Amino acid sequence: MRHATFLLSTVLFIGFATACGGGSSKSTVPSTSGTATAPAASSLPEGSEPVKLDPADFTTEIDNPYFPMAPGSRRVFRETDAEGAVRRVVVTVTNDTKMIIGIETRVVHDIVTEDGQVTEDTYDWYAQDSEGNLWYLGEDTKEYENGKLKTTEGSWEAGVDGAQPGIIIPAHPKPGMTYREEYFAGQAEDHAEILSLNAHANVPYGTFDNALQTRNFTPLEPNLVEEKFYAPGVGPVLEITVTGGSDRTELLAIKG
Numbered sequence: 001m002r003h004a005t006f007l008l009s010t011v012l013f014i015g016f017a018t019a020c021g022g023g024s025s026k027s028t029v030p031s032t033s034g035t036a037t038a039p040a041a042s043s044l045p046e047g048s049e050p051v052k053l054d055p056a057d058f059t060t061e062i063d064n065p066y067f068p069m070a071p072g073s074r075r076v077f078r079e080t081d082a083e084g085a086v087r088r089v090v091v092t093v094t095n096d097t098k099m100i101i102g103i104e105t106r107v108v109h110d111i112v113t114e115d116g117q118v119t120e121d122t123y124d125w126y127a128q129d130s131e132g133n134l135w136y137l138g139e140d141t142k143e144y145e146n147g148k149l150k151t152t153e154g155s156w157e158a159g160v161d162g163a164q165p166g167i168i169i170p171a172h173p174k175p176g177m178t179y180r181e182e183y184f185a186g187q188a189e190d191h192a193e194i195l196s197l198n199a200h201a202n203v204p205y206g207t208f209d210n211a212l213q214t215r216n217f218t219p220l221e222p223n224l225v226e227e228k229f230y231a232p233g234v235g236p237v238l239e240i241t242v243t244g245g246s247d248r249t250e251l252l253a254i255k256g
Contacts, residue, residue: 044167044170044177044178044179045164045165045166045167045179045180045183046178046179046180046191047180047183048162048164048183048185049164050164051164051165053101053103053129053135053165055101055102055103055104057129057130058103058104058127058128058129058130058135059104059127059128059129059130060097060104060105060106060127060128061128062106062126062127062128062134063128063132064128064132064133064134064169064171065232065233066169066173066212066230066231066232066235067134067168067169067230067235067236068233068235069093069106069108069126069235070093071093071094071095071106072093072094072095073092073093073254073255074090074091074092074093074254074255075090075091075235075251075253075254075255076088076089076090076091076251076252076253076254076255077089077090077091077249077250077251077252078204078249078250078252079112079247079248079249080247080248081245081246081247081248082245082246082247085114086114087112087113087114087119088112088113088114089110089111089112089249090110090111090113091108091109091110092108092109092110092111093106093108094106094107094108094109098125100125100137100138100157100158100159100165101137101158101159101165103127103135103137104127105125105126105127105137106125106126106127107123107124107125108123108124108125108126109122109123109124110122110123110124117144117146117147118144118147119143119144119145120141120142120143120144121141121142121144122139122140122141122142123139123140123141124136124138124139125137125138125139125157126168129171131171131172132171132172133167133169133170133171134167134168134169134170135165135166135167135168136165136166136167136168136181136182137157137158137165138155138156138157138158138160138163138165138182139154139155139156139188140152140155140157141153141154141155142155153187154187154188155187156182156184156187156188161184162184162185163182163183163184163188164180164182164183164184165182165183166179166180166181166182166183166190167179167180167181168181168192169212169230170194173194173197173212174194174197175194175195175196175197176193176194177193177194178191178192178193178194179191179192180192181216186220187220189218189219189220190216190217190218191216191217191218192214192215192216192217192228193214193215193217194212194213194214195213195214195215195227196211196212196213197210197211197212197213198210198211199211199212199213199229201229201231201237201238203237203238203250203251203252204250204251204252205237205250205251205252205253205254206231206237206251208229208231208234208237210231210232211229211230211231211232211237211238212229212230212232213227213228213229214227214228214230215227216228221244223243223244224241224243224244224245225241225242225243225244226239226240226241226242226247227239227240227242236251237250237251238250238251
């Protein structure tokens with residue numbers, strides 16, 4: 001699990017003008033687009049199982065209330081760890097799109113810096129289906145050390161070399177739901193479980209109630225467990241490592 005998958009997987013919200021004034025302690029959950037009924041938990045993709053997706057069923061206009069993405073908007077996060085390192089994470093929803101397995105996806109650009117130097121540069125690809133499920137179709141990620149490319153490990157694209165898309169946020173999340181977020185054998189195998197729809201998150205940007213809380217894990221790093229918090233109408237606001245570390249990523253600002 002890398003930095004950008006949270007987001008942050010990256011991150012903008014529909015009610016941008018309202019959210020720029022800071023968080024609210026009385027958040028409410030907007031309805032998702034359309035009138036589709038909630039998918040059964042068993043219909044969400046798990047493990048390495050292949051899925052067949054109809055490109056006509058997807059859009060790049062992403063308005064899932066827990067992870068809306070407005071093109072041109074940007075979020076800034078601060079990431080800290082037990083060693084005292086502080087990293088800045090900037091997540092921009094671009095105006096660009098990319099075709100993947102016939103589906104037009106929204107391109108999101110994540111930049112991670114430490115002491116002003118880029119340590120990670122990633123492009124993520126998302127699309128939303130007609131029910132409101134937010135799908136993740138891959139990433140092109142590069143990690144740097146001392147200004148030099150260290151690795152592109154974790155990069156994957158749905159439909160290439162057996163990679164399968166996953167879901168970041170279901171259309172109608174319920175506690176107990178489990179699903180894969182991505183699958184590329186040995187490289188990207190993140191999974192999630194929904195823990196709560198009434199979680200509390202306090203970050204520099206604001207205080208949020210009624211947040212969606214997930215438990216995130218991967219068989220590639222079995223000792224690592226994270227929890228992520230998504231505020232309704234805002235998007236991801238907090239990520240903490242609860243096992244295998246003590247990293248914390250929190251929302252600082254929303255810009256332009």
